[in-house]
Amino acid sequence: MKKIFTIAGVTLFIVCGGIYIFFDMLITGHDEGLKANQEASGKITTEEIADFENEGQNPFGMDIKQEELSGNKIRSYIHGMSHQKVEASKKWGFYQIHDERIDWLLNGLDKTDTINEDIYRDILIKWKAGDFSEVDKDHNTIWNMQGGTVGKTTGILSEEEEKEYINSKP
Numbered sequence: 001m002k003k004i005f006t007i008a009g010v011t012l013f014i015v016c017g018g019i020y021i022f023f024d025m026l027i028t029g030h031d032e033g034l035k036a037n038q039e040a041s042g043k044i045t046t047e048e049i050a051d052f053e054n055e056g057q058n059p060f061g062m063d064i065k066q067e068e069l070s071g072n073k074i075r076s077y078i079h080g081m082s083h084q085k086v087e088a089s090k091k092w093g094f095y096q097i098h099d100e101r102i103d104w105l106l107n108g109l110d111k112t113d114t115i116n117e118d119i120y121r122d123i124l125i126k127w128k129a130g131d132f133s134e135v136d137k138d139h140n141t142i143w144n145m146q147g148g149t150v151g152k153t154t155g156i157l158s159e160e161e162e163k164e165y166i167n168s169k170p
Contacts, residue, residue, distance in 0.1 A: 042094060042095075042170045043096050043166055043167075043169055043170070044059075044096045044101075048061075049101075059098065059100045059104045060077055060095060060101065066108035066111045066112070067108075067111045069105075069112050069114065071114050074105060074108070074109075074120050075145055075146055076093070077095060077101070077105060078105070078123060079093065079139065079143065080093040081097045081101065081127075082138055082139035082142065082153075083095075083139075083165075084096060084097055084162055084165055085097070085132050085135040085136075085139075085156060085157055086135055086136050086153040086155070086156060087136075087154045087155040087156065087157055087161075088139070088151045088152065088153045088154060089150065090151035091151060092151065096166060097127065099128070102124050103128070105120070105124055106124050109121055109124075116145065119141060123141070123142075126138070132156070136153040136155060139153045140152055140153055
């Protein structure tokens, strides 16, 4: 009987530890994405991107190098950029789409080993070519990967709506 209680206790300890680690990683990863959206979000100019580079930062205004890109960061950046082009009831975070940002992410994908790399690369290559005809689907793909529950896109903004959205951001 003592042996059964010992085995049950050890099993319970391992299961609880695993659950704790899983949720800790999930929450930490989500927090990193939110922090990214708060640091250099909003409208961006070529001059500001050059200033970031001169300060040793990436085109998103952060100290993260391409070699350090995680799937979380890539998703956060793509998700934030998609917001200027999509209709959604809620949008958290915004990075204005800029060729420098797209190029930086594409080059970063060459320097990292990331799950879902093909999905990120396909989205970024379309955007680099100026093809935003599926940006709503691109957003929802990333949104689903992030476990989204609120803010699924319902369409693509018109040019006028997009300009209005960008101008509403600091």
